[in-house]
Amino acid sequence: MNRALWTLGAFVALLALLAVGLRLNPREVPSPLIGKPAPPFELPLLTEPDKRFSHKDMLGKVWIMNVWASWCPPCLVEHPVVTQLARAGMAPVVGLNYKDARDEALPWLKRNGDPYHLIVADVDGRIGIDYGVYGVPETYVIDRQGIIRYKHIGPLTADVVETKVEPLLRELNGG
Amino acid sequence: MIPELGQFALALALAVAVVQAVLPIAGAAKGNAAWMAVARPAAQAQALLVAFAFGCLTYAFVANDFSVAYVAAHSNSALPLHYRIAGVWGGHEGSLLLWALMLGVWMTAASVFSSHLPDEMTARVLGVMGVVSAGFLAFMLFTSNPFDRQFPPAMDGRDLNPLLQDPGMVLHPPMLYMGYVGFSVAYAFAVSALLSGKLDAAWARWSRPWTTVAWMFLTVGIALGSGWAYYELGWGGWWFWDPVENASFMPWLVGTTLIHSLAVTEKRGGFRSWTVLLAIVAFGLSLLGTFLVRSGVLTSVHAFAVDPRRGVFILGIFTVLIGGALVLYAWRTSRIGLGGDFAPVSRESFLLANNVLLAAAAGAVFLGTLYPLVIDALGAGKLSVGPPYFETVFVPLMAPALFLMGVGPLARWKHASIPELAVLLRWALAVSLAVGLLLPLAFGRWHALTGFALALAIWIVAAALISLKKRPRGSRAHLGMVVAHIGVAVFVVGVTLVKTYESDKDLRMKPGDSVFLAGYVFRLDEVGNVKGPNYVAARARISVTKSGEPVTVMYPEKRLYVVQNMPMTEAAIDPGPTRDLYVSLGDPFEDGAWLVKVQHKPFVDWIWGGCLIMALGGLLAASDRRYRVPLPLRARAQVA
Amino acid sequence: MARALVIFWVACAFAQDPALERRVTNLAHELRCLVCQNQTLADSNAPLAVDLRNQIRAQLAAGKSERDVVDFMVARYGDFVLYRPPLKASTVLLWVGPFAFVLIGFYVLVRFLRRRQVPEPQLTDAERARAAKLLE
Numbered sequence A: 001m002n003r004a005l006w007t008l009g010a011f012v013a014l015l016a017l018l019a020v021g022l023r024l025n026p027r028e029v030p031s032p033l034i035g036k037p038a039p040p041f042e043l044p045l046l047t048e049p050d051k052r053f054s055h056k057d058m059l060g061k062v063w064i065m066n067v068w069a070s071w072c073p074p075c076l077v078e079h080p081v082v083t084q085l086a087r088a089g090m091a092p093v094v095g096l097n098y099k100d101a102r103d104e105a106l107p108w109l110k111r112n113g114d115p116y117h118l119i120v121a122d123v124d125g126r127i128g129i130d131y132g133v134y135g136v137p138e139t140y141v142i143d144r145q146g147i148i149r150y151k152h153i154g155p156l157t158a159d160v161v162e163t164k165v166e167p168l169l170r171e172l173n174g175g
Numbered sequence B: 001m002i003p004e005l006g007q008f009a010l011a012l013a014l015a016v017a018v019v020q021a022v023l024p025i026a027g028a029a030k031g032n033a034a035w036m037a038v039a040r041p042a043a044q045a046q047a048l049l050v051a052f053a054f055g056c057l058t059y060a061f062v063a064n065d066f067s068v069a070y071v072a073a074h075s076n077s078a079l080p081l082h083y084r085i086a087g088v089w090g091g092h093e094g095s096l097l098l099w100a101l102m103l104g105v106w107m108t109a110a111s112v113f114s115s116h117l118p119d120e121m122t123a124r125v126l127g128v129m130g131v132v133s134a135g136f137l138a139f140m141l142f143t144s145n146p147f148d149r150q151f152p153p154a155m156d157g158r159d160l161n162p163l164l165q166d167p168g169m170v171l172h173p174p175m176l177y178m179g180y181v182g183f184s185v186a187y188a189f190a191v192s193a194l195l196s197g198k199l200d201a202a203w204a205r206w207s208r209p210w211t212t213v214a215w216m217f218l219t220v221g222i223a224l225g226s227g228w229a230y231y232e233l234g235w236g237g238w239w240f241w242d243p244v245e246n247a248s249f250m251p252w253l254v255g256t257t258l259i260h261s262l263a264v265t266e267k268r269g270g271f272r273s274w275t276v277l278l279a280i281v282a283f284g285l286s287l288l289g290t291f292l293v294r295s296g297v298l299t300s301v302h303a304f305a306v307d308p309r310r311g312v313f314i315l316g317i318f319t320v321l322i323g324g325a326l327v328l329y330a331w332r333t334s335r336i337g338l339g340g341d342f343a344p345v346s347r348e349s350f351l352l353a354n355n356v357l358l359a360a361a362a363g364a365v366f367l368g369t370l371y372p373l374v375i376d377a378l379g380a381g382k383l384s385v386g387p388p389y390f391e392t393v394f395v396p397l398m399a400p401a402l403f404l405m406g407v408g409p410l411a412r413w414k415h416a417s418i419p420e421l422a423v424l425l426r427w428a429l430a431v432s433l434a435v436g437l438l439l440p441l442a443f444g445r446w447h448a449l450t451g452f453a454l455a456l457a458i459w460i461v462a463a464a465l466i467s468l469k470k471r472p473r474g475s476r477a478h479l480g481m482v483v484a485h486i487g488v489a490v491f492v493v494g495v496t497l498v499k500t501y502e503s504d505k506d507l508r509m510k511p512g513d514s515v516f517l518a519g520y521v522f523r524l525d526e527v528g529n530v531k532g533p534n535y536v537a538a539r540a541r542i543s544v545t546k547s548g549e550p551v552t553v554m555y556p557e558k559r560l561y562v563v564q565n566m567p568m569t570e571a572a573i574d575p576g577p578t579r580d581l582y583v584s585l586g587d588p589f590e591d592g593a594w595l596v597k598v599q600h601k602p603f604v605d606w607i608w609g610g611c612l613i614m615a616l617g618g619l620l621a622a623s624d625r626r627y628r629v630p631l632p633l634r635a636r637a638q639v640a
Numbered sequence C: 001m002a003r004a005l006v007i008f009w010v011a012c013a014f015a016q017d018p019a020l021e022r023r024v025t026n027l028a029h030e031l032r033c034l035v036c037q038n039q040t041l042a043d044s045n046a047p048l049a050v051d052l053r054n055q056i057r058a059q060l061a062a063g064k065s066e067r068d069v070v071d072f073m074v075a076r077y078g079d080f081v082l083y084r085p086p087l088k089a090s091t092v093l094l095w096v097g098p099f100a101f102v103l104i105g106f107y108v109l110v111r112f113l114r115r116r117q118v119p120e121p122q123l124t125d126a127e128r129a130r131a132a133k134l135l136e
Helices: A002-021 A073-088 A102-112 A126-130 A158-174 B002-030 B039-062 B069-074 B081-089 B092-112 B119-143 B167-196 B201-232 B243-268 B272-295 B308-335 B347-377 B387-410 B418-443 B448-470 B476-501 B605-622 B633-639 C002-014 C018-028 C047-061 C066-077 C089-115 C125-135
Strands: A042-044 A052-054 A063-068 A093-098 A118-122 A138-142 A148-153 B503-509 B514-517 B520-531 B535-546 B549-554 B557-561 B566-570 B572-574 B579-588 B594-602
Touching: A002 B272, A002 B308, A002 B347, A042 A118, A063 A073, A073 A093, A073 A158, A093 A126, A102 A118, A118 A126, A126 C047, A138 A158, A148 A158, B002 B039, B002 B092, B002 B119, B002 B167, B039 B069, B039 B081, B039 B092, B039 B119, B069 B092, B081 B092, B081 B167, B092 B119, B092 B167, B119 B167, B119 B308, B167 B201, B167 B243, B167 B272, B167 B308, B201 B243, B201 B272, B201 B605, B243 B272, B243 B347, B272 B308, B272 B347, B347 B387, B347 C089, B387 B418, B387 B448, B387 B476, B387 C089, B418 B448, B418 B476, B448 B476, B476 B594, B476 B605, B503 B514, B514 B594, B520 B579, B520 B594, B535 B579, B535 B594, B549 B572, B549 B579, B557 B579, B566 B579, C018 C047, C018 C066, C047 C066
Parallel strands: A063 A093, A093 A118
Antiparallel strands: A042 A052, A063 A138, A138 A148, B503 B594, B514 B520, B520 B535, B535 B549, B535 B557, B557 B566, B572 B579, B579 B594
């Protein structure tokens, strides 16, 4: 009898696990960089390649980094949300153009609008690796001390902006 | 019209399944012969209806009916005929219909080959299978209808995934499903025994051949899957411990445990409740596999299109079928112990030890497969559990089991003597150790693990031959066991030698270049363009020589399937009994050079050869005379 | 024979440093391709996988150890990138589990066998003859 009850108990535990599993996304990999300093970089600007921009230039400010590429369809889908977020003015949105060609990224921006404070070009993807980028688009919120506070994987939605990003920005800006 | 007929047939089949599930079981409980007699015709009618539905879907594929959404998603007018047929089970909905078809086949077989069973048993077995069938038919009709139409109809289909356009696709799923679904028969026997309250040796005798045949199909199905991955995926691997692969391996491990446990229950009446539990768990793992592949809970290269809503439905089926069986189990077996009367050293106890090891191995695979989910569900982050884990954990568990395979078959039932076994096996031990020590040297590199594994394989073969010598006129079942065990040994040799001694080179080659590997010289002669029925390809011509003598010419390809715009590496393989040569094309360089990978894989075909030999052993065992000759009436009455 | 040797040396010149490649491949087999449906970095052709393999090669060639490269990957992608789960408090059950199954299984088995009654041992031929005589 005991053995059978143990087996039933284990079965129920398995069911609970599988039921919970149905709500989870096994492909989403959270970032271990949350709470850690944003990895350093110094990259040329997309629009003016002889000018360079470094992460240090943003110290003291709260800012958002949006990783995108012209060859990435979901980036196009999230672009209106990113534009909206940039226009709201709560924090400047810096674009990281990931593994892209300049002569494809610039027309893309012309077609779809350029909401970015500025855009840096990570042509070989090396900086992306440092930031743990594994798919585009991805968006980071970085605070005044240069610590990564939040990472969103996949296209930004109005819902995520409203419930996660904006409250965080308010906290970082106000507090 | 035809798809609608198919859908109607499925709906009818569901109705019949419900009747089949309810009446015979109620009839068996009440002793109502008329209700019990519904079982056989219901099972056969259901099988016919599902077969008809399957035929309708096949017709839709063959006739390129792209108004059916499923056909449009998985076929194309340029797709060759045999792949249009295999495409029927190329996606989630169609594969469910294949599942239902296989269930129909097993139900029909169970209804035909059960004349020697008491009527209540037949009624219950078919009734339980009716419950299973009803679950799957409902699942199809309510969430995964293969006959859904789309308006407007597509101009042409999105083509079958190029990875599936392969002979492996024709054979692997049907064989695999015959195995998975076949365990439902063992499950049905177990639940019937629990329902009737009679758990005796007769039940084991009846369910044993069914279990062995299901196991045999599963063995073949898994071997086919592995062989297919080997030559299709282009990099020479044959097992990845991917969740879906594990989902087929777990029922196989438990099925093997079940076969051995049934042997004891049939012959000696022992282990009764444990065997029943194993039958429930084996089928439960089949169902779990079905869940894992389709629900998106685990990431896998094999997963069907993912939909958590479907996952909920399957979870429901799983809960009802397995939860229900386990509740019955708890209720009915409270007073039945393991039973059997045997000494601490006896064939029974060796088989029990084998059971512990195989069950632990199945548990290890289960743990590794589901652990990432556990960690995620607990909010403790994301984890990956891959081949390094499984290999580290699985091999040490199997080594003692392999050793026992030499000892168990030679031990006497009820009371075995270690001195007697030692005498029987002393030469086997000597030969095994000798081979383990010397053979690796012959291959050029000595490794302790390699020697150990080879010694175990020879040990198993030697013990199997001794067992044959001891019983030269043994039954076919005995021969089946010997053959199956030898199959395991062949498998172990293949895995060991390939993993220890395989070699490869990955390099840039221009036409005219050569590379030297394992005594062979591979020369890239030229790369040309070819056109297939639904693809274009770059095909390389590689001449292989050994010591100046020509061996073969190989044609690896880099294909582009035009409809899905999907590139595919079609490796060239020169198979042989002692080695495979494996060449694949990588990406081209701008100057006309190509990235070429050449591999030498010694004894790799012994892996699948061993599996086929195992399956042959199972076939021999299941076709033993005692399952085909009914017991005389008097004995039947005693056994009941 | 001489011809074979020439071909061999020529082939070597075309291959990159084979020892380094071996290290790269071995390490790549232990790491997960994050954009794939369950593949190792060694087996995948995804752009990120190619990039990460190049990273591994560059770092190993620069003198870093396998440990360093693994730490680099984990710092950026978390434990998920490892196919061999690290031994931590949260994975103790995973690593110990299988062996615990076997040990518990055998413990139960041995306890069960001990509690049984040993059935009569078989009689030897001599004893059997004696018994037959006595019964006459």
